[in-house]
Amino acid sequence: MSKPLKFGYKASNEQFAPTELLNYGVLAEEHGFDSVFVSDHLQPWRHDGGHAPFAMTWLGALGARTERITMGTSVLTPTFRYHPAIVAQSFATLGCLFPGRVVLGMGSGESMNEVPLGVEWPDGKERFARFREAVKLIRQLWSEERVSFEGDYYTTDKATIYDRPEQPVPIWLASSGPAATRFAGRAGDGWITTSGKDPALYTDTLMPAIAEGAEKVGRSISDLDMMIEVKVSFDHDRDEAMRATHFWGALGLSAEQKQGVEDPVEMQRLADGLSVEQTAKRFIVSTDPDEHVASIKRYLDLGFNHLVFHAPGPDQAKFLKLYGEEILPRLRSL
Template sequence: MPLRLGYKASAEQFGPRELADFGVLAEQAGFDSVFVSDHLQPWRHDGGHAPAALPWLGALGSRTERIVLGTSVLTPTFRYHPAVIAQAFATLGVLFPGRVVLGVGSGESLNEVPLGLQWPDGKERFARLKEAVTLIKALWAGERVTFEGTYYSTDKATIYDRPETPVPIYIGASGPAATRLAGRVADGFITTSGKQDSLYRDTLLPALAEGAEKAGRTLDDLDLLIEMKVSFDHDHERAMQDTRHWAALALTPEQKSGVEDPIEMQRLSDELPVEQAASRWIVSTDPDEHVQRVQHYIDLGFRHLVFHAPGPDQARFLELYGEEVLPRLRALGS
């Protein structure tokens, strides 16, 4: 599979209009895809944003011509009934044929608990995700679908407007069970950079291969997407300070477990030194050194790299990356 290079539109950091402008600039800069998360609540209260992904994808699609649009990731199990997601992404697929990806995951309590929804344990969240994907696929494949699941049901439901080119489903995961599910039933797999190599090499990729084998497939049949956390700038201090807005990503699972309030998440994040805030990011000022560090993930087996830049000046990042990094990566891929 050829190397694909994408841009992560930071919906938790920017409002819908400027975020759409960045998506347009990403296409102009030579990126292949734009992926956006679907948050109800951002990681920070001050300066935080949370535009809805579904209308935003439609708006960006209407302003671009070739770039692939997707979610990384959306949770089709609590705020949404899976049938609503099936209808929405079928519509997007009709509007922008061959350019839409539905990326799904088991969710964050930050987005569901504020609506009064009960946040179950990981076992139930996984079961809901698996059932939701099954129902979405059934609705895309058939008419008058009656579905009786543990968590969701439909009674003679039909999605009337479906694209001729099927919308691929990617599953985002950081543990072996959901990763095996991705290998078994999804078209692609989504994970994030900045963790121990052993997680990718010894846990996630073997689990993905195991799931694919059960479906009579190999990893070559899947799009292996990794969200690359990069802070690239000619000024090293600026590149370091840019990571502060996303310091929540450097919190340990224990530190952020059960935190559903953006104000509390912000407080915990602001207590971290900048060195810890930057620990999840490839911070670099030299394009050759930067590409060398990115190549490590290509060597692990990832072929679709979606770059998430933490700074407030996204236009600057897109211009720098388009001029100095993307050409080097494309030469590497070829």
């Protein structure tokens, strides 16, 4: 049986200060969104106007201000800034405070969040190995007492997470390549990826990989929560919808352009060199609700059941109202 269809709001902590972002999370619940997922950054994509509140503290505040939404990280890295045991402890506490409402979304990380703290950024093979080991350790800490763990990267000696929720916190794993996606299918309760890339990446690489990973442990993708962050810019004024994407110009940079850039000042300089037409390429930009729905439906047809909308503009209250009134009802009618 397929998972229920849900629509969420991406709370971009790289763009908004903690209190302002918290108010947007509350508004998302009021406007009918099913979930709120927050990014976890030490440093934002831009220096001027950038923010980076601590995601786990912020989630506790969001849970206290809301009643029904699912909330979690999209995504957190459990391998450098945080020891996996600290991640296990923090999300166990959130799960105790807000039973059935918390998701731990994890990925292998961005160098800009780790290198400034003195981390020597390893190659992809090591990052993936650390990530797999971290997932194993977190699950063990949640299921066993006095965990003595001897891994290649992490060690614990009779460690215990004393306060664990009765209802386990789901772990959703993020990826954009085939190996990590197969791992998400094997080891995750859900999978997270992002929109706006070459359609063939989803149809020819990622969807087959998640299915293959799930099948290796006797599951299918219908057993997983399939989440995709969908980048949308919706406004009744098309020029305003286009201009709104400028803050997120870093998303329009190629992997080669961003490689080795850990300084938000330099990332901002590179992003500001792009035109609005270039920064808008990763987003669904339209003034027409039906055009938004048609573009979003492609991801539903692929098998995603949990769509989290990332809007780039400064007026998030306006976005939440417009999307809640004009887009979500159309999507639910599908």
